[in-house]
Amino acid sequence: MEKSKVYFTDFRTTLTENLQQKLWRLLASAGMGEIDFDKKFVAIKLHFGEPGNLAFLRPNWAKTVADFVKEMGGKPFLTDCNTLYVGGRKNAIDHMDSAYLNGFSPFSTGCQIIIGDGLKGDDDVAVPVEGGEYIAEAKIGRAVMDADVFISLTHFKGHENAGFGGCLKNIGMGCGSRAGKMEQHNAGKPSVTHEKCVGCSMCTKVCAHGALTIENHKASIDHNRCVGCGRCIAMCPQDAIGCDYDESNDILNYKIAEYTKAVVDGRPCFHISLVVDVSPNCDCHAENDVPIVPDVGMFASFDPVALDQACVDAVNAMPVNPASSIGKYAGSSCDCENADRFHLSHPDTNWEAALIHGEKIGLGSRTYELIRI
Secondary structure (H helix, E strand, O other): OOOEEEEEEOOOOEOOEOHHHHHHHHHHHOOHHHOOOOOOEEEEEOOOOOOOOOOOOOHHHHHHHHHHHHHOOOEEEEEEOOOOOOOOOOOHHHHHHHHHHOOOOHHHHOOEEEEOOOOOOOOEEEEEOOOOOOOOEEEEEHHHHHOOEEEEEEEOEEEOOOEEEOHHHHHHHOOEOHHHHHHHHOOOOOEEOOOOOOOOOHHHHHOOOOOEEEEOOEEEEOOOOOOOOOHHHHHOOOOOEEOOOOOOHHHHHHHHHHHHHHHHOOOOEEEEEEEOOOOOOOOOOOOOOOOOOOOOEEEEEOOHHHHHHHHHHHHHOOOOOOOOOOHHHOOOOOOHHHOOHHHHHOOOOOOHHHHHHHHHOOOOOOOEEEEEO
16 A cells, blocks of 8 residues: 655744745645645634633744645635533634634634634534444534645643643644543533522523533433433523533544545545644643643644644654653653653553544545655
8 A cells, every 4th residue: 555645844944944835845846736726715724722821823824724725716715613611712702802812813824713613603504424434424614624625733842631632632632622621521411610600591492302401500411301302501691501521532532534535535634733832731722831842843744643643643743841741851861762752641542542533434544745945
């Protein structure tokens, strides 16, 4: 079987080529220009960053990708879907406010922002997963699926559940609606924190299955009736209803791979990952810790599995940052130089699960050829 091609360039610059110009050259070399963008709606999926986090990709990177698409005649827009957790991106208004706060706007990026799953995170499409073992139909944000072409722009970093947050995590979890995110994170159904509940009954009005009732001014969920759609989570004004986050890390990664396949199947796609500011945790955190390794470079490929594999291989080839959360292992007797950086950071995670499963269901290949430009 032919190896997937992954293109790479480092962050070194010259007096005649800055980083944005170098990214443009990477996109051209990797074949992104071969996609038919003419008059096509193009979703550029990225993470706008939780307020307080400074590790997210700067808007300048998004502008370069958007400008490339427009040069090819496409109509790009930046997108992400609302979060399951309570924070600065729970609904479209807060989400766009957070994006603007972090510098993303039509003026800085050259294109519009569209929150993929709508105002309250419940505007989704059921997308069949070919070969899916855990997900029959993925719940994907409608605007993401309405796009003719899909581009992922990923900040590659650590993740406390998935091991690392790479291309698959950006697509699979990021493009899931709130119900889709709950399906990936949760083995069961949502629950109510009674201390927060004020008995407003908003949740009962959106439940199509009669699973929610109010007794003594507190909501309760009948899990025998609940189908796990997550609409009550989106509707609750007190953030009293939430996901239990009780799925095992391996199965979470399997589901992420299957959600990714739902997003990319059947249309032109291209994937870009920047291995920079490799913080130990996700950009969903309202803070970012010291990077665990030095900055590596930019990667691009048509194959999302190969891209993630190339990025993690590159991170593991870098020296541990002694000032980081895993710096205590530097120079120790644990043979840190050969240890997996993400396992050191989060020992109970297994990032390989997503890539192995992704390869199994035909999402891509872990075998790649790295082409330096």
